[in-house]
Each structure stands twice: as structure tokens, then as C-alpha cells.
Amino acid sequence: MLVLAVDTATPAVTAGLVDLSSTPTLLASRVTVDPRAHAEVLTPSILECLHEVGRTPTDLDAIVVGVGPGPFTGLRVGMATAAAFGDALGIPVYGVCSLDAIAVEVGAAAQDRELLVVTDARRREIYWARYRSGERIAGPGVCKPADLEFESARLIAGSAQHVDYFDLRVEPVESPSPLGLVGAVADLVRSGAAPEPLVPLYLRRPDAVETAARVARPT
Known part of the structure; x- marks a missing residue:
């Protein structure tokens, strides 16, 4: 069982492939630490991982994505990408607290x-x-x-x-890894259980504020 794992809840943009046939085994991973490059880096990282092990997106059986908590802009990149891959391939997408x-x-x-x-x-x-x-x-x-x-x-x-x-x-673990992400829901993925809807853990309102809302704020 080939599982794609992605996370953009921290400054680390993480993508990896995990073989879940028995003990979770990491096949390929890419981690880029750049809080401003989530959108530019994530999809190329996924494709590089697939190329490294001679697979294509159609070989994926499931996707696991970190749902935060994390900053609004970065977090939605990972979740939107995972959801898009899952929808296009017709495979389940499991959300995990990062x-x-x-x-x-x-x-x-x-x-x-x-x-x-x-x-x-x-x-x-x-x-x-x-x-x-x-x-x-x-x-x-x-x-x-x-x-x-x-x-x-x-x-x-x-x-x-x-x-x-x-x-x-x-303990020297700074950000979610592909093995950690998949390990958090390994039993669910193996069982083929239907995933819960993806719900981002923002925990607070986004940093960006619409112009009208800023104007309306009291000074």
C-alpha cells in the first residue's frame, strides 16, 4: 500500500512516500524549510518523490495530510493540494493533527x-x-x-x-515527518475506513484582514 504524506503546518514543507504493506517504511521524502515557499515547493516535492521510486500518482492508494494547527496561508496549501490529489485520483485523504x-x-x-x-x-x-x-x-x-x-x-x-x-x-523532532503522519492513522488507512472530512486547525483567525474590516476596527 503506497501512501503519500504531506504537511505544511510548520515552516517545513514536507512530502514523502510510505509503504504501508507491513511495518511503515519510508521510500522517499523531501523537506524544505521555508515558511514563504509552501505553494511553490509542495507539488514539485511530491512529484520528485514519485519519480525517485519509479511510481506515478496513479500508484497511490491513500493520502495523509497534516491539518495543523498552523498559520492560515501555509496550512491551506497542504490541505488543498492533498484534497486535489485525492479527488483527481479517487483515493481517500486522511487528516492528522500535525x-x-x-x-x-x-x-x-x-x-x-x-x-x-x-x-x-x-x-x-x-x-x-x-x-x-x-x-x-x-x-x-x-x-x-x-x-x-x-x-x-x-x-x-x-x-x-x-x-x-x-x-x-x-527530543530532536522538529516538524511532522512522513512516517509520523502516516503512523498516526496507519490502522485507519490499512482498514480502508472512510476518512473524516478535512477540517483545518487554525485555532485563531487569519493574520490577513480585509480592508473593510480594518477600517471598521476602533482606534
């Missing part, structure tokens, strides 16, 4: 210790979620680092420029 994908990648390194995952929300804020034994127990949410009570977390993973705000052991 923070969950990072937690899956940390995996056994967390053991029974509580894990905090954080990513860049801009505006000097972070997106966050907490995990225990691989299950999300709080979040996702968005706040300033100083306002986050990390409770009994002992490990942290995610944005390299934000993990140091917390006095926790750092």
Missing part, C-alpha cells in the same frame, strides 16, 4: 513520560499539545510560551527556536 505526527515520531523515546509538543504560531506564540503513552491528553492550543502550564511533562519536541523556553529534555 502535533500528533511529531509525538508519533518521538514514539518509544517518550516511554511512559509525558511529552509536550510545540510549534511556531508566530506573533511570539506557540501551538502546543501534551501526550502520555502516545495519546494526546491536552490541546491542541495556542498561547505565549510564558503562559503555558506544562504540568507533568518531562520531555519536549518541536520547533527548535521554542523548545528552549521550557526546562525539559529535548
